[in-house]
Amino acid sequence: MSYSASFRCIAGCHGTYPLDQVIYNCPACGQLLEVHHDLDALRDRSGSAWIKLFDQRWMTRDWPHGSGVWGKKEWVQPMLREENIVSAAEGGTNLFWAERYGKSLGLDDIWIKNCGNSHTGSFKDLGMTVLVSTVKQMIEDGKPIRGIACASTGDTSAALAAYCASAAIPSVVLLPKGKVTTAQLVQPLANGALVCALDTDFDGCMDIVQKLSEEEGIYLANSKNSLRLEGQKTVGMEIVQQFDWQVPDWIIIPGGNLGNVAALGAGFDMMYELGVISKRPRICLAQAEKANPLYRAYKQGWDSFEPITAGATEASAIRIGNPVSVHRAIRTLKAFDGIVEQASESELAEASAAADRAGSYTCPHTGVALAALEKLRARGEVEPGQRVVVISTANGLKFTQFKIRYHEDAIAGVESKHPNRPIELPSDFEAVKKSVFQALDQRAS
Numbered sequence: 001m002s003y004s005a006s007f008r009c010i011a012g013c014h015g016t017y018p019l020d021q022v023i024y025n026c027p028a029c030g031q032l033l034e035v036h037h038d039l040d041a042l043r044d045r046s047g048s049a050w051i052k053l054f055d056q057r058w059m060t061r062d063w064p065h066g067s068g069v070w071g072k073k074e075w076v077q078p079m080l081r082e083e084n085i086v087s088a089a090e091g092g093t094n095l096f097w098a099e100r101y102g103k104s105l106g107l108d109d110i111w112i113k114n115c116g117n118s119h120t121g122s123f124k125d126l127g128m129t130v131l132v133s134t135v136k137q138m139i140e141d142g143k144p145i146r147g148i149a150c151a152s153t154g155d156t157s158a159a160l161a162a163y164c165a166s167a168a169i170p171s172v173v174l175l176p177k178g179k180v181t182t183a184q185l186v187q188p189l190a191n192g193a194l195v196c197a198l199d200t201d202f203d204g205c206m207d208i209v210q211k212l213s214e215e216e217g218i219y220l221a222n223s224k225n226s227l228r229l230e231g232q233k234t235v236g237m238e239i240v241q242q243f244d245w246q247v248p249d250w251i252i253i254p255g256g257n258l259g260n261v262a263a264l265g266a267g268f269d270m271m272y273e274l275g276v277i278s279k280r281p282r283i284c285l286a287q288a289e290k291a292n293p294l295y296r297a298y299k300q301g302w303d304s305f306e307p308i309t310a311g312a313t314e315a316s317a318i319r320i321g322n323p324v325s326v327h328r329a330i331r332t333l334k335a336f337d338g339i340v341e342q343a344s345e346s347e348l349a350e351a352s353a354a355a356d357r358a359g360s361y362t363c364p365h366t367g368v369a370l371a372a373l374e375k376l377r378a379r380g381e382v383e384p385g386q387r388v389v390v391i392s393t394a395n396g397l398k399f400t401q402f403k404i405r406y407h408e409d410a411i412a413g414v415e416s417k418h419p420n421r422p423i424e425l426p427s428d429f430e431a432v433k434k435s436v437f438q439a440l441d442q443r444a445s
């Protein structure tokens with residue numbers, strides 16, 4: 001069966017471009033491109049036949065179909081030859097039932113999709129496997145590509161560097177100096193990427209990498225490039241699959257450059273079009289108050305969008321003031337009865353800490369999404385009995401300083417409500433015993 005996909009303008013201009021062409025914008029109007037699949041060809045299987053096929057492949061060791069992304073290859077990148085797939089068994093991340101945290105809000109069906117339990121510790125792996133595999137095929141086919149470049153708030157660069165290292169393709173990453181965590185900085189260094197730390201913010205890095213990618217031989221890996229979104233759209237498919245193909249009521253997702261929310265919607269649209277699901281979830285996009293251009297536009301009824309200069313936030317991966325995928329995101333939110341919420345530094349830190357106390361280990365961006373959930377619950381927009389999935393975008397272990405600062409009550413402008421510090425004691429049994437029982441009594445009271 002021959003399935004196919006190509007780039008098209010998101011504004012609907014005529015023209016299609018092959019996925020192995022080096023092109024990021026519509027030549028007619030300059031808007032972004034999106035990947036368009038030949039849905040009629042995909043209708044050769046019924047919805048239930050696709051479900052059966054996807055379930056057969058789910059989490060097996062059958063390479064490459066055991067990957068959460070490549071188990072759905074026909075819907076993602078059908079024109080890729082299997083020998084070019086660069087995969088680290090991404091996807092298939094666990095769905096954590098946040099039972100105690102949910103109960104603290106009076107809700108019993110709250111789930112955290114742990115996309116950070118992945119090869120490089122964030123959902124960026126889902127998209128990067130598709131992009132790097134496609135570039136590998138382009139190089140095999142003789143295209144003059146010398147390296148793949150991205151601007152990053154930390155996680156895109158980690159994923160790009162790892163997948164490029166696997167494929168022996170040079171990677172170039174532009175980071176805002178001093179604005180990514182130590183873990184995120186060392187990841188691309190360890191994977192041998194060419195790392196440039198620029199004296200600017202993410203938006204400044206993005207401007208420069210776009211110009212760099214106009215030079216011959218440099219391919220752009222930011223989510224402006226829709227190939228990434230084709231991989232990222234599998235997150236919604238996985239969530240539905242993990243619930244035996246039932247659609248949750250709400251999905252809450254943190255957003256910065258806003259590619260991921262568009263990808264989430266695209267995955268649901270495709271399942272809907274191809275008869276796998278018969279309803280759509282509502283989507284809530286959550287932003288940090290310090291980097292909230294979409295929230296502002298939403299509050300004004302979507303009338304106008306104004307880029308801002310994003311301020312410092314613990315949620316550093318979404319510190320973006322001029323999101324590349326803003327139009328795609330607005331389209332998605334309109335189609336999914338969507339809303340936008342925001343979280344202050346205090347709200348995101350407390351929500352993250354509350355989920356941790358109930359057994360998670362959440363990154364600050366997940367904290368932003370959890371704080372949004374708490375607001376929706378308080379407003380009655382999320383009700384008991386509704387199933388809510390919060391997308392956890394990165395692994396908490398990448399954000400050690402955020403956790404330490406919270407528990408040392410040292411986050412600027414935040415008064416930690418539940419700091420937890422080590423009790424320092426001499427090496428003395430009686431002293432330890434006394435402290436332990438004192439602390440247990442305190443907790444029981």
Ligand SMILES: *Cc1c(COP(=O)(O)O)cnc(C)c1O
Binds near residue numbers: 155318
């Ligand atoms: C990239 C990233 C996001 C934001 O995704 P966008 O597509 O830019 O909206 C959120 N959280 C983490 C941890 C990320 O790395």
Ligand SMILES: [Zn+2]
Binds near residue numbers: 009013028
């Ligand atoms: Zn166009």
